[in-house]
Amino acid sequence: MSVTDIEWAAIKNNDKTYDGIFWYAVKSTKIFCRPSCPSKMPNRHNITVYYDKNEPGQRGYRQCKRCQPLGEPVDNEEWIKTINNILETKYAQKLSLEDLGHLAHGSPSYLRHVYKNFTGITPQQRLIELRLQAAKKELLQSNLAIKVIAGKVGIENVSYFIKKFREKYGESPLHYRKSHAKKSDS
Incomplete structure (x- = not known):
């Protein structure tokens, strides 16, 4: 309707x-x-x-x-579920803390505070985790260039993408693709 x-x-x-x-x-x-x-x-x-x-x-x-x-306060646990749902469905889009606040219907600073207190990480850190997880899958399932994959998961700066990927997984995206492709070929 x-x-x-x-x-x-x-x-x-x-x-x-x-x-x-x-x-x-x-x-x-x-x-x-x-x-x-x-x-x-x-x-x-x-x-x-x-x-x-x-x-x-x-x-x-x-x-x-x-x-x-x-007319009653919203439970923070429910709000965190909403925030996580937004992050999981929109991770590939440009998503600032202000954007997230608008989508989750709360102020950006309060959202960040509540999210960090509840989960131990900031929404931005969770967003990077989701993007890197998606990139990891994409590296093994496609032959797309690293720059294309970075953009596809929402990270426009390829140098930043490589740096964050290396911090999280201990190797560059290209090395990850090569080393894990060999294991799956065996």
Whole structure:
């Protein structure tokens, strides 16, 4: 069901008069909000509107950390799951801490603080881990150039990519490809 023009206008204008009347869920982030939520404007085609406040949660959406659509604080463990989901699905895209804050509906600095306290690493460190894991798979499954693989996993600077790969796996991406390709050929 598509979003009506009235619902869309309420969301676009952060109209508080519609709070408690309907809630909107964003398919791409799996988060739901009040119409007055000040978070980044989602694409209209990614929105589903609910008139029962419990339905978004029943359908697998998590509460927005920023607007707290049910009027209660969002559990940090749930928020971390949301952040991890965003990192895992969007690791190949340009993803700054500010972008992550918008997508996870929280302030970047608070997000970083909560994430690090909960996981022991920063969201940026987790993002690099995911990118390097994807690169490792790509090195063994393709013959793409190192520069292309680096870009494909979201790291535009190939020197930085090689440095981080070496720090994580103890060898350069090219050496990794050669040494592990030989093992799989045997």
